[in-house]
Amino acid sequence: MDEKTIESIISLIKREVVPAIGCTEPAAVSLAVAKATEMLGCVPESISLSLSGNIIKNAMGVGIPGTGMIGLPIAVALGALIGKSEYGLEVLRDVDEAAVERGREYIAGDHISISHCVDAPSNLHIDVEVKGDGRTAKAIISGSHQNFIYLEKNGEVILDKCCEADCCGSDDADIVLTADMVYRFALETDVEKLRFILAAKDLNSAAAELGMTGKFGHSLGAVLNSGQGLIGDSPMEHIMALTSAACDARMGGAPIAVMSNSGSGNQGITATMPVVSYAKDIDATEEQTIRALVLSHLTSIYIKQSLGRLSALCGCVVASTGASAGLVYLMGGDYNQVCAAIKNMVANLTGMICDGAKPACAMKISSGVSTAVMSAMLAMNGKCVSSSEGIISEDIDKTIRNLTSIGREAMQETDKLVLRIMVEK
Helix, strand or coil: CCHHHHHHHHHHHHHHCCEEECCHHHHHHHHHHHHHHHHHCCCCCEEEEEECHHHHHHHCCCEECCCCEECHHHHHHHHHHCCCHHHHHHCCCCCCHHHHHHHHHHHHCCCEEEEECCCCCCCCEEEEEEEECCEEEEEEEECCCCCEEEEEECCEEEEECCCCCCCCCCCCCCCCCCHHHHHHHHHHCCHHHCHHHHHHHHHHHHHHHHHCCCCCCCCHHHHHHHCCCCCCCCHHHHHHHHHHHHHHHHHCCCCCEEECECCEHHHHHHHHHHHHHHHHHCCCCHHHHHHHHHHHHHHHHHHHHHHCCCCCECHHHHHHHHHHHHHHHHCCCCHHHHHHHHHHHHHHHCCCECCCCCCCHHHHHHHHHHHHHHHHHHHHCCCCCCCCCCCCCCCHHHHHHHHHHHHHHHCHHHHHHHHHHHHHC
């Protein structure tokens, strides 16, 4: 692989694997509100938001870090009151009890209006308008969680990418990954150039440790760790418990950062913790751990390139498929066995719906990573779902496109129905 391609892929990973505090959808909303408020120059008297359905779906039931509250109103209020756009997806880094109390008062003052943008140009679309002291400002994020496409202050347009052909796309469009490219990059690149991925291990392991206290979400990680006589002390249990615990903490509103993947903290956790847990259990070297993490995260990024940022397909399907590839590598498998594991994953988990970010995501993640282990084990024993079965193709890249086309196209009506059920409850 030539040096230019290597550097491009490293740049891609560094763009997609970034720290985030809390669920990335309400964080992106807070980011847009913070940016608009900074342009306004004062606390807004009113904030009007028009949001795509997937943003609403993923923000309705999730805890906002450090607040003890769930949902969009507190995320919007804090974005206006204490948010700093320079922090990116850590926009609410400075939240404290005083800020939360101010946020409650702001919500009670009926300053916030939220509507569904039914004709949004992207599944990830946030349109914010703020008013105050006779001034106005607008900020629009679309396509990806930090992709500002429009900024306006007092009627003066500061940024306008709305007419650009790829205004709602990402800046990695020029890097077309394949499964073979992902595998070769992870195994052949100078390990010193990949060492940055260990930050994912550090952040997400800290989240798992916090989740193991049993104080967040549904405490699935702590429950699995206790075993209750049903699950033994095994690598499978460690993988499920640690991954679930990190999700418990994040979805339960713990005020900590996790390392995300493709705009999702849960995907970052799922691509990280199975690899970290198994590497520890088998006493893998640091280099093996690094390469397995890169293989897992980059496989997830590759799948998301054709799936899109947000869809009706649960993100744990994507990230646990990456994790399965990383586990195969740690088990001593080769490229063919990695491909077999991916096919096994696609044959099993395709169709798992996303019904919003919430504490119960830990259960879906647990299902995903347990399937990742099973798929890796089958691959290492020479077993692979064949092209005569279901949506599996002989070609690994076509198999992945079969998965993503279902999530991106066929499940659109499912997505609409899920959102309708959620908002009508």
